[in-house]
Amino acid sequence: MPESGIVVQARSIDMSYRDGNEWRVVLDSVDVDVPEGQVIGLQGPSGCGKTTLLNIIAGLARPRGGSVAMAGRDYEFAKPVAMAGMRRRHIGLISQNYGLIDDESVFRNIELPLKFDRPRLRRGERRAKVERAMRDAELAVDPSARVGRLSGGEKQRVAIARAVVNSPQLLVADEPTAALDAATGAKVIARLRDIAARGAGILVATHDPQVVEGCDVVYGFDGPRVLLRR
Numbered sequence: 370m371p372e373s374g375i376v377v378q379a380r381s382i383d384m385s386y387r388d389g390n391e392w393r394v395v396l397d398s399v400d401v402d403v404p405e406g407q408v409i410g411l412q413g414p415s416g417c418g419k420t421t422l423l424n425i426i427a428g429l430a431r432p433r434g435g436s437v438a439m440a441g442r443d444y445e446f447a448k449p450v451a452m453a454g455m456r457r458r459h460i461g462l463i464s465q466n467y468g469l470i471d472d473e474s475v476f477r478n479i480e481l482p483l484k485f486d487r488p489r490l491r492r493g494e495r496r497a498k499v500e501r502a503m504r505d506a507e508l509a510v511d512p513s514a515r516v517g518r519l520s521g522g523e524k525q526r527v528a529i530a531r532a533v534v535n536s537p538q539l540l541v542a543d544e545p546t547a548a549l550d551a552a553t554g555a556k557v558i559a560r561l562r563d564i565a566a567r568g569a570g571i572l573v574a575t576h577d578p579q580v581v582e583g584c585d586v587v588y589g590f591d592g593p594r595v596l597l598r599r
């Protein structure tokens with residue numbers, strides 16, 4: 370049985386990549402818990418395996434060993450269609466390069482997950498959800514503005530709004546402040562904390578000390594292991 374209040378539990382995760390004739394171990398029996406209402410950090414030098422672990426917990430990559438469970442249900446890594454449905458319904462993703470469509474408006478970028486997951490939602494309801502997500506992300510730009518014209522900080526907030534528009538239980542963010550100055554980065558962390566305060570679990574990979582400071586628990590990488598830091 371899962372512990373109550375845990376959004377996602379990863380157990381004994383193993384991952385290796387083939388390097389010529391050898392297998393290079395990146396994750397070796399790694400355990401991670403993401404509780405409701407908390408921001409959990411993954412910290413470590415470049416190349417240590419943060420993105421690999423995030424992708425596994427976000428259901429985007431299949432580990433070579435171990436299991437991941439959301440609300441006590443194991444991810445069905447062998448079933449790509451079921452996995453895609455689970456990701457759409459329960460997981461919000463903020464990727465390193467934001468993954469936005471520059472030629473589309475702010476509104477259309479943010480509503481995209483709703484179009485896939487809630488195609489029968491009425492226009493008014495969709496608009497209300499997008500506006501709510503924009504408020505949650507503290508995004509005060511014209512919804513009809515083209516994303517390509519926004520600043521880096523604004524783009525990051527569009528990515529946050531899009532990730533939360535479906536009210537996911539788990540939000541996964543890969544280096545969310547990497548391209549931002551310190552003041553803008555601080556605002557992003559504040560937004561993540563607000564989103565967690567409403568019950569979501571957040572997992573964030575970072576080497577930004579400011580982000581680390583804003584986490585409830587930080588897992589630090591030390592070679593192919595994850596150690597609980599605080």
Ligand SMILES: Nc1ncnc2c1ncn2[C@@H]1O[C@H](COP(=O)(O)OP(=O)(O)OP(=O)(O)O)[C@@H](O)[C@H]1O
Pocket residue numbers: 386387395413414415416417418419420421422
């Ligand atoms: N698809 C892949 N095939 C082979 N090797 C990979 C693959 N993905 C990642 N790796 C290797 O696994 C290691 C961990 O990569 P990962 O991207 O998870 O690190 P990271 O900690 O997120 O790094 P960064 O902070 O630079 O993003 C690296 O050595 C990388 O080269």
